Amino acid sequence: MKVKNVILSFCLGLSSLVYSQHYDLVEAKDIIKNNDKRFLQLPENKIPEAQFLGKVVVSDAVPEQQENFKAIYNKAKITGANAFRMEFPENIDGTPRKNIYNYTVLLYYYKFAFGENQEENHKVYIIGLNKDTKIKLNGKRIEIPANHYLKINLTKDITDISTGGFLGSRIRLQSKEKYQAPLYFTTKAFNIKAGGKMNFQTGDIIRLDDSLAQFLLAIDSEIDEI
Numbered sequence: 001m002k003v004k005n006v007i008l009s010f011c012l013g014l015s016s017l018v019y020s021q022h023y024d025l026v027e028a029k030d031i032i033k034n035n036d037k038r039f040l041q042l043p044e045n046k047i048p049e050a051q052f053l054g055k056v057v058v059s060d061a062v063p064e065q066q067e068n069f070k071a072i073y074n075k076a077k078i079t080g081a082n083a084f085r086m087e088f089p090e091n092i093d094g095t096p097r098k099n100i101y102n103y104t105v106l107l108y109y110y111k112f113a114f115g116e117n118q119e120e121n122h123k124v125y126i127i128g129l130n131k132d133t134k135i136k137l138n139g140k141r142i143e144i145p146a147n148h149y150l151k152i153n154l155t156k157d158i159t160d161i162s163t164g165g166f167l168g169s170r171i172r173l174q175s176k177e178k179y180q181a182p183l184y185f186t187t188k189a190f191n192i193k194a195g196g197k198m199n200f201q202t203g204d205i206i207r208l209d210d211s212l213a214q215f216l217l218a219i220d221s222e223i224d225e226i
Contacts, residue, residue, distance in 0.1 A: 022061060023071045025078065028054035032080035032109040039073050041214040042083040042108050043117050050108040053079040061101045064130055065147070069215045072105055081107035086218045100147055100219055114179075122154040122175040123182040126161065127208065127216050133187050136162045147220045154180070161205065163187050169205040184213030 030053055042050055056075045061068045076084065087104040088096040126135060128144040135142055137152070138160050144150050152159060154175040162170040173183070188204045208216075 022059060023068075023075055024057045024059075025075045026055050026057055028079055030079070034080050034082065034109070036080075036082040037211075038082050038112070039076055039211040039215070040083055040112065041218050042085050042110055043119075044085075046110060046116075047085070047108075050083060050110040053081050053107040053109055055107060056105040058105065059102050061103075065100070065216055065219070066129070066212060069212050072215070073211070076105070076107050079107055079109075081109055082112070083108040083110040084215070084218075098219065098221060103219065114181075120182045122180050124152040124154060124159070124161075124173060125182065125184045125213065125217060126150045126152070127184060127186045127213065127220065129186040129208075129216065134164065135187065136160075136164045144223060148223045149217060149220050150223055161185070163205060171205055181210075184208040184210065184217075 030051075032051065032053065056072050058068065058072065085106040085108070087106060088098050089102065091097045126133065126144060127149040128146045131146050133144040133146075135144070135150075137150075141164070142150065152161075154173055156175055159173045160170065161173070162168050169187075171185070185205050185207055188206055
């Protein structure tokens with residue numbers, strides 16, 4: 001047996017001991033040695049060019065999506081995967097039915113090139129991470145439910161995004177002439193006590209890591225701008 005296969009078998013056994021209840025690495029085919037820290041969603045049209053490495057089967061996942069991502073990421077990196085596709089249970093008509101607690105993550109290795117996914121050019125995503133998220137988009141109030149996201153197409157006009165409130169955060173964005181990689185944000189609410197009697201609700205706009213954000217987009221549902 002090749003040394004690489006021995007290492008893979010040992011890693012599989014060790015990972016099963018750590019996460020066997022909810023996150024199982026199965027059908028592992030190979031290990032690709034690389035230093036790529038990314039774990040991005042693989043565009044469907046790039047699947048034929050990617051190398052399939054295995055699957056992570058997730059069951060009874062925890063509500064905190066960042067914890068699920070961390071566990072899946074660690075399993076993926078055992079194989080050297082830097083890309084993924086999601087598989088969900090199917091409806092009677094064969095269409096996928098998104099389920100945030102039970103799904104399969106297909107693992108791939110792919111040599112990403114900057115700007116190759118033009119469909120994501122000039123896009124901004126606001127993600128409701130584990131909670132309902134309230135923002136103002138160009139002055140209009142929008143509520144993004146937990147496990148949902150809002151996609152915004154940037155133009156040459158300035159897009160104003162804020163959390164509202166007296167001390168709320170604000171970002172102002174607009175499209176550029178050249179390719180502009182997508183940006184991913186969520187919000188974090190907190191209270192400020194004034195004089196020990198009053199609480200002011202405010203919040204920060206936080207930029208998300210691309211890998212975590214693309215995992216959330218794959219498992220969450222999009223809302224229409226209201």
